[in-house]
Amino acid sequence: MVQIPNPPPSDPSAPRSVPTSADVARLAGVSRATVSYVLNNTGTVRISEPTRRRVREAARQLGYVPHAAARSLRAGHSRMVLMPAPSFPAGPLYSRFLSELQWALGRLDYTVVQYGTVGLRGDEAARAWAELRPVAVLAPGSDLGPQGVEVLKRSGARAVVTLGPEAVDGAHALLTDQAGVGRSATRHLYDRGRRRIGVVVPAEGGLDVFSAPRLAGAREAVSGTDATVTELPLAYDEGDAARLAARWRPLGLDAVFAYNDEYAMLLMRALQDEGLDIPGHAAVIGADDLMLGRLLRPRLSTVHLELPAGRDLAALVDRAVHAPGAAPERHKVLGATVVHRESS
Amino acid sequence: MVQIPNPPPSDPSAPRSVPTSADVARLAGVSRATVSYVLNNTGTVRISEPTRRRVREAARQLGYVPHAAARSLRAGHSRMVLMPAPSFPAGPLYSRFLSELQWALGRLDYTVVQYGTVGLRGDEAARAWAELRPVAVLAPGSDLGPQGVEVLKRSGARAVVTLGPEAVDGAHALLTDQAGVGRSATRHLYDRGRRRIGVVVPAEGGLDVFSAPRLAGAREAVSGTDATVTELPLAYDEGDAARLAARWRPLGLDAVFAYNDEYAMLLMRALQDEGLDIPGHAAVIGADDLMLGRLLRPRLSTVHLELPAGRDLAALVDRAVHAPGAAPERHKVLGATVVHRESS
Structure with missing residues (x-):
């Protein structure tokens, strides 16, 4: 940052006292x-x-x-729906989901607050969130155990909703079947005649909650068949992609599920630069169904994911806030559909 | 969402009262x-x-x-740094900036809270933020006027920092020179011998605070020369890009500053599909210097932007919190440097 000279202060007096x-x-x-x-x-x-x-x-x-705080002290809670801010750079799919959800909750008079939980884990994070006395919390299941749920409820949260592969005791659950994403992608490659299948696992931190079950799903899809699955660690970096592409022939692979469309774009370019034909020498499939996949040549095959509609999720939160004693709801989200284009 | 049957509630009793x-x-x-x-x-x-x-x-x-609220009632403020959640889908550049900033503020014992200001404008938004009694607010200048700054300070915020092309009375300012981005890109195209220059203006809402000054900067760069600048509205959509590409020859343009790398990728693909040579028939430059630009063929020229380092910004917030009566600081951020690759 380049500091530039200060203008004369517009109000040189000390700050006035806060009106009560x-x-x-x-x-x-x-x-x-x-x-x-x-x-x-x-x-x-x-x-x-x-x-x-x-x-x-x-x-x-x-x-x-x-003072919202004073008001929430009287009421015991606020209109605040707390979500931890994502610890990984949010992709376009998540950004859109979040925008929609903020609008939908806004229409029901809730305010979404994304809490930057830096360096806090598990129940410690739940305690930090609880201090703001949110009326509802929507968090990845990986960030929250049954004790955290209990802490939040004890401090007045009327609804806790988790998003993840497994339900957490005491909380409503949106069950995201990440393994299903890997299963669909890999079954597609198998059905296209591929038998030596690589699965990209991002080296970047914070993504393992998605990548580990996707890899497990891929293994599941070919278990008991003549096909193999090989784990391919890959950093989101051109040099690393070039190194992996150079090892492609020695590895003897004929297809790759590249974690998502962005890693697929990176790896596909490196494979093409290595002189490999897509899909001839390497069938490639991503996930997320981003616009950029349609702009690549060959056009990228992908797994289309259906995140929950903001409106449905807002309705669930509102329902849960109004019936804090009701039994936890369980919903399956993240339907995975293969979109077959030219790269596989 | 697909509802699946409820398991028996793990605790069928009504929620217990909140311990005090x-x-x-x-x-x-x-x-x-x-x-x-x-x-x-x-x-x-x-x-x-x-x-x-x-x-x-x-x-x-x-x-x-x-209760954080009770504590902040006593202290008059919290350790909360409030930022409005972006109203547009955040790109990778902003996501990285935000991650860095959260870490840096976390190390100074602040918590970043992103407030979902849906449908509130100007001072109304400032009043909603003020209710949470943040100790500091970091907001786009477009979201905040001098009155909003006053409301925040009156309610106990010790530091207000705005990010935008112009300073706001009473607040510290990070001055982002968006016009400079358009100026650099367009001067580059001019220096490469181009004279009929298009400038993409995204049709998507919420981006005009960036796109309008970029277009103005482009016009400025060629004012008094023999070159012209033509405004090109474009939705982030393949159909719209194809229609614009089909009009390329009739428009008689020879270059385009495509707002950012993502719009550049979209338009470049449409121009290539239309049989136009890049950069022969159309020199293309984007902005943001994303990885994807390096993966395109020809490799995309771009404007590299330098967002403020999270550490510097966190230090500014902390300094301002400790000296609420000090004169507002002004810093220039967003240095724009052209990265010349193959597309221009």
Whole structure:
């Protein structure tokens, strides 16, 4: 960053003190309780319209904003739906899912807050989230055990929803069948006549919760057949892809499930630069069904994933918040469908 | 989502009541003040180690978690750095920047919270953020005016940092020169002998804060020369790209600055499918310097952008939090450097 000279400060005085509801009450000539009733829209107390106007005008003049914390202390919870911010760089598929979900929850008057859980693991993370008193938590199952769920519920969360391959005791579960992604991709390659199948496992951290079950699914798909599956570690890096491509012939492989479309693009380019024909010498399939796969030549085969619709998930959260004692729901998400194009 | 049958609830009783610090005090046989001193690590009060242990054990048994809200009510603020969640799908460049920043702030004991500001604009958004009483706010300047800054400071935020082409009164500013990106790209095309230059403007919402100044910068770069700049609206969609490619010859253009690498990849493919030679018939340059540009053939020229390092930005936030009365700092970020490859 290049610092540039400071302009003269627009307000050279020390920062003023933070206005409180007592200041608003004094200016409006009402009690603090009245201020609280008016500004928090408590419908149960009858307050005349002129008084309401006076309170609002005083709050505006003083720049007073009610404290969500104070409100949630009274109510025991907030309208906050907490999600841990992803620990891996979010791809386009996740970004779109998140946008949709934020809109859908926004329409139900919830606010999505993504919590940057840096370096906290398991129940420690759950305790940090609990301190914000979210009304609902939506988290990867890998980040949360039954104890974490308990901590969140004890601190007032009415709904905990996990996303992952397995359900967590006490929480609603969106079951994502990552193994199914590997199974579909590998079965497709097998059906196209391939028998020596590589499976890319990203070297980047944070992705193993996806890549390990995908690899397991790939092994499952060919178990008991004459085909083999070979694990191929790969960093998202041109040099590493070139090294793997140079080993392609010695490895004796004829196909690869490349984890996702981005790794597939990287590896396909390296294989082409190595003089290998796609799909002749190497059938390639990715996953995620991103636009970029359609722009490659040959066009990239892929596994299309169906993330839960934001609207459905928002409805689940809302239902769960309103019935905190109900039995946990279980939903299967992430239907995996092979999209066959030219690369396989 | 496919619902699958519920397992029997693991705990059929109604949810238990939320444990309070009074419960902890009762179980540990100490006062509530002592509980607060121990669990909030208040160093000023001397409490014996056995008492501390008793309080911690009682809190653990009851599943009690201190309320961040209560703590921030006492302290007047939290360790929360609030950022609005981006309203557009975040690209890889932004994702990496955010990861870095979260780590760097985490090391300074701040927590980054991304707030999903759906449908709120300007000061209304600032008021919603203020309710969480963040100690610092880091927001695009387009989302925040001087009044919003005032609201945040009044509610206890010690530092407001904006990111955008212009500074906002009362806030620290990271000045991003988007016009400079368009200027560099277009000057490069001009220097390569191109005179009829198209500039892609994404049709997608939320990107105009970037695309409008980039287009203005492009116009600036050729003003007073014999070259022209033509605005090319483009949706991130194969059909739209094909239609634009089909109009390429009639438009009489010889080069294009394609907004970023992803739009460049889309348009370059459509131009190639139309039988046009890159860079012969159309020189193409993107921006962001993503890996995918190096994987294309011809390799994509691009503008490399330097986002602020997470560590520097975290240090600025921390400095500002400790000196809330200091004059606003101004820093230029987003240095734009052309990376010339084969497509231009």
